[in-house]
Amino acid sequence: MQKLLSIAIFFLAAWAPGLYAQTTGVQTGSVVFSVGAEKELPQNPLVFNGTTEMLRALEIGKVDRIMVDSSIILGLGDHLPAVNVAETGLFPYDVAAALKKGNTVLCEEFDSFLAEIKSNGIHQLLLDRWFHEKDVELEIPEAAQGDGEFKVAVSRANYPFSYLDNGRFFGFEPDLARMFAHRIGRKIVFREYEVAAVSAALKAGVIDAALLDIPVTWERSEEVLFTDSYYHDSIIILERSTEASDDGLISEIKRGFQNDVLEQGRYKLILGGLFNTLLMSFLAILLGTIFGGLMAWRCYGRNRKHWRAFLEAFGKLMHGVPLLVILLLMYYVVFAGSSLSALMVAVMTFTIYMTYACCDIFVSSIDSIPEGQMKAAISLGFNEIQGFRYVVFPQALQRILPAYESESISIVKESSIAGFIAVTDLTKAIDVIQSNTFDAFFPLISGALIYFVICMLISRHFRWVLKKISRR
Amino acid sequence: MIKVEGLSKTYRQGNKVFPVFSGVNCEINKGDVVGIIGPSGCGKTTFTQCLMTLVSPDSGQIWFDGQDILAPKVDLNRVRKKMGMVFQDFNLFPHLSVLDNITLAPVKLEGIPVEQAEEEAKKFLKEVGLAECASLYPDQLSGGQKQRVAIARCLAMHPDIIFFDEPTSALDTAKKKEVASVIKKLAQQGMTMVIVTHEHKLVQRVCNRIFFFCQGELYEQGTVEEVFGSPKRMLTRAFVQTIFGMNYQINSRDYDLYNLNSELELYCTNNGLSAYINSLELVCEEVLTNFLPFSGNIYVKLKVAYNNTPALTILQEDCSEPILEKEGADEISLMLIKGVCSSVTDYQNGFSRVLTFEFNPQN
Numbered sequence: 047m048q049k050l051l052s053i054a055i056f057f058l059a060a061w062a063p064g065l066y067a068q069t070t071g072v073q074t075g076s077v078v079f080s081v082g083a084e085k086e087l088p089q090n091p092l093v094f095n096g097t098t099e100m101l102r103a104l105e106i107g108k109v110d111r112i113m114v115d116s117s118i119i120l121g122l123g124d125h126l127p128a129v130n131v132a133e134t135g136l137f138p139y140d141v142a143a144a145l146k147k148g149n150t151v152l153c154e155e156f157d158s159f160l161a162e163i164k165s166n167g168i169h170q171l172l173l174d175r176w177f178h179e180k181d182v183e184l185e186i187p188e189a190a191q192g193d194g195e196f197k198v199a200v201s202r203a204n205y206p207f208s209y210l211d212n213g214r215f216f217g218f219e220p221d222l223a224r225m226f227a228h229r230i231g232r233k234i235v236f237r238e239y240e241v242a243a244v245s246a247a248l249k250a251g252v253i254d255a256a257l258l259d260i261p262v263t264w265e266r267s268e269e270v271l272f273t274d275s276y277y278h279d280s281i282i283i284l285e286r287s288t289e290a291s292d293d294g295l296i297s298e299i300k301r302g303f304q305n306d307v308l309e310q311g312r313y314k315l316i317l318g319g320l321f322n323t324l325l326m327s328f329l330a331i332l333l334g335t336i337f338g339g340l341m342a343w344r345c346y347g348r349n350r351k352h353w354r355a356f357l358e359a360f361g362k363l364m365h366g367v368p369l370l371v372i373l374l375l376m377y378y379v380v381f382a383g384s385s386l387s388a389l390m391v392a393v394m395t396f397t398i399y400m401t402y403a404c405c406d407i408f409v410s411s412i413d414s415i416p417e418g419q420m421k422a423a424i425s426l427g428f429n430e431i432q433g434f435r436y437v438v439f440p441q442a443l444q445r446i447l448p449a450y451e452s453e454s455i456s457i458v459k460e461s462s463i464a465g466f467i468a469v470t471d472l473t474k475a476i477d478v479i480q481s482n483t484f485d486a487f488f489p490l491i492s493g494a495l496i497y498f499v500i501c502m503l504i505s506r507h508f509r510w511v512l513k514k515i516s517r518r
Numbered sequence: 519m520i521k522v523e524g525l526s527k528t529y530r531q532g533n534k535v536f537p538v539f540s541g542v543n544c545e546i547n548k549g550d551v552v553g554i555i556g557p558s559g560c561g562k563t564t565f566t567q568c569l570m571t572l573v574s575p576d577s578g579q580i581w582f583d584g585q586d587i588l589a590p591k592v593d594l595n596r597v598r599k600k601m602g603m604v605f606q607d608f609n610l611f612p613h614l615s616v617l618d619n620i621t622l623a624p625v626k627l628e629g630i631p632v633e634q635a636e637e638e639a640k641k642f643l644k645e646v647g648l649a650e651c652a653s654l655y656p657d658q659l660s661g662g663q664k665q666r667v668a669i670a671r672c673l674a675m676h677p678d679i680i681f682f683d684e685p686t687s688a689l690d691t692a693k694k695k696e697v698a699s700v701i702k703k704l705a706q707q708g709m710t711m712v713i714v715t716h717e718h719k720l721v722q723r724v725c726n727r728i729f730f731f732c733q734g735e736l737y738e739q740g741t742v743e744e745v746f747g748s749p750k751r752m753l754t755r756a757f758v759q760t761i762f763g764m765n766y767q768i769n770s771r772d773y774d775l776y777n778l779n780s781e782l783e784l785y786c787t788n789n790g791l792s793a794y795i796n797s798l799e800l801v802c803e804e805v806l807t808n809f810l811p812f813s814g815n816i817y818v819k820l821k822v823a824y825n826n827t828p829a830l831t832i833l834q835e836d837c838s839e840p841i842l843e844k845e846g847a848d849e850i851s852l853m854l855i856k857g858v859c860s861s862v863t864d865y866q867n868g869f870s871r872v873l874t875f876e877f878n879p880q881n
Contacts, residue, residue, distance in 0.1 A: 416607075416609075418605060418607055418609040419609060419611065421572065421603075421605070421609065422603075422605065422609035422610075422611070424572065424598065425570060425572065425598060425601070425602065425603035426598070426599075426602075426622075426623040426627070426671070426672075426675060427595050427596070427598045427599035427623060427627050427675060428595070428623065428626070428627065429595050432626065432627075436622060436626055437611055437622075440613050441611070441612065441613045444613065516613075
């Protein structure tokens with residue numbers, strides 16, 4: 047007990063200074079992390095995944111200052127929380143298109159295209175339209191019906207660089223890409239990608255170019271070929287403003303509902319995300335049950351020893367590696383070069399997990415039924431299949447159902463990691479809305495509520511089935 | 519009804535071969551109630567499971583109602599329908615009620631309508647005395663009740679023969695009687711039965727024939743009177759003696775007299791010898807306290823057996839002189855002993871001295 051206490055005190059002492067020191071929020075993948083950055087990084091920065099979380103953290107006082115891309119100010123608009131710009135123009139960096147390493151032909155063509163639009167003023171017009179919010183008379187050529195496709199990776203939620211609205215990509219980068227595709231006489235195809243997946247996708251030839259607001263760093267230049275820069279950016283530091291006001295819970299919910307759900311038909315995004323979550327969970331549960339059942343059946347067949355050894359190894363893998371890591375492996379390594387959609391990869395990953403979980407539940411439940419039950423059935427004149435059908439399985443089912451229920455519920459919740467590979471599930475939809483409205487409270491609360499209701503309904507359903515089959 | 523010729527079975531584990539039994543020839547006729555007895559691990563259960571075709575023998579033949587049931591292409595499930603089996607640990611189906619346990623096979627296998635099957639099941643339940651338990655579940659029953667339900671479940675398939683695998687071993691004395699009574703009733707109705715058991719009282723109560731399995735063969739068979747009363751072969755005799763006798767060993771002077779007395783009492787009550795408890799206790803106590811050597815260690819083996827009246831044997835190791843008829847012996851004690859015994863002997867057997875006592879009959 048004393049030992050425990052001293053360990054606790056040690057950790058508290060080590061951690062306590064962090065309580066009072068000024069904390070700085072930084073975003074993952076930010077240029078400030080790249081080797082050779084001129085300015086020194088602040089001590090122990092808190093690293094956030096998205097700008098929204100970071101702004102929210104600043105707003106509620108979890109961090110004192112945040113380092114963000116200067117272009118973010120443009121996206122904030124009316125939603126800008128009570129913050130002050132403390133410093134500007136840090137870490138200046140270039141943004142360029144990423145191409146497959148060695149694809150110099152395309153690179154030269156893009157560079158000459160850039161040089162041309164820079165010299166004839168079109169580039170400036172684009173900048174004015176997207177970054178200075180001016181009404182600009184500029185005709186963007188529609189997709190050319192040329193031979194071949196020009197596949198470009200863009201983002202769904204990075205205003206004003208690139209964003210998705212009503213199924214169409216808008217923004218600075220899609221405009222550039224459309225113009226370039228028109229120039230080289232190819233048909234434009236947009237693909238939604240995360241920056242981390244770009245290198246593998248380029249290598250595999252799934253995309254031709256990535257216009258993803260990617261800062262040029264020499265580390266990245268090792269992996270991909272960068273064109274000339276099409277935008278110059280820098281980092282700014284935002285601080286919490288002292289006159290932050292709190293306008294009460296009810297009005298926050300009201301405002302949240304208006305902004306996050308009704309405005310711009312964002313409920314469609316939520317419904318779409320909900321649909322994807324339900325689809326992934328349903329397919330994973332259905333296929334996992336079928337494959338798990340087949341595998342369990344093999345565990346009682348002629349090669350039972352091998353199948354059981356396989357099941358055990360499978361189990362060790364599933365227990366030893368986080369599902370998220372398996373998902374990332376599947377997406378970025380195993381299926382890096384294939385044109386399988388991210389949704390399919392997610393369904394496959396969850397199916398693999400459910401296959402293991404179901405098989406394990408089935409086998410251990412059936413194993414737990416005493417041997418004598420089958421013997422008794424056979425001595426009454428049943429064959430083995432009838433004995434399983436009428437005697438062993440009904441008993442095993444009562445042990446299967448509770449574990450099966452909890453695995454089904456957990457896969458619904460686990461499916462929230464699909465957002466990591468750019469599947470817009472419910473969690474990702476919440477995330478997108480957050481990044482559009484810069485409001486974290488309402489989307490998170492409503493998301494939690496939706497998950498809770500789904501899981502409760504599943505649980506209710508299982509209780510009902512269990513009651514039905516146990517008959518007493 | 520069943521004829522077995524040259525039946526052999528071995529178990530293989532890796533390269534090792536363990537013979538279970540070999541060369542078994544026997545016949546079970548309609549109406550027979552055969553008790554299969556023998557020491558543990560001699561193949562009694564495996565033999566019954568062979569007859570039931572739950573286990574396939576290595577060689578030999580089994581005819582059931584004139585049909586060779588080990589021949590290929592025999593529909594074993596149809597054969598098994600005519601045989602029932604009652605297990606030591608009941609093996610009732612815990613997810614079904616008592617009534618459903620009984621009707622499951624008739625409904626699913628014979629296609630009998632549920633109402634009719636239930637009607638019949640109730641009849642069988644009444645026969646085993648459990649009519650009021652129809653709607654209960656197995657875990658609400660006592661052991662004896664479970665076993666009787668298992669018997670009813672067998673009966674519902676109208677078997678020609680029922681095998682019992684240690685039907686009363688898992689039960690206490692009172693419950694044993696419940697089950698034994700049901701088996702007895704079935705025997706009186708002419709049901710052919712084979713009972714594997716360790717309990718000679720069950721055999722004496724319900725069986726008409728005995729198969730004694732020993733040393734991997736059907737060592738001796740005959741009627742109950744023949745095998746229990748006058749066993750022909752040596753191992754049978756030894757086995758019968760151990761099951762009907764009681765052994766007690768004393769290794770030091772600090773023996774536990776109360777424990778010995780309670781063992782004697784238990785043995786006498788179990789074998790209907792309650793009238794002899796006092797005499798037995800008297801003789802044991804007198805001999806142990808007054809006649810054994812006063813110096814040195816004592817190693818005494820006590821053995822009680824009975825054939826109508828009990829006989830007590832007391833054996834003192836490493837002793838070469840008479841125990842009872844020695845000089846300075848306690849004469850009053852000797853008189854007390856002789857008062858309850860019809861015969862007392864005291865003889866030398868190798869290095870040991872053996873005393874035998876036969877007791878006066880008590881009505």
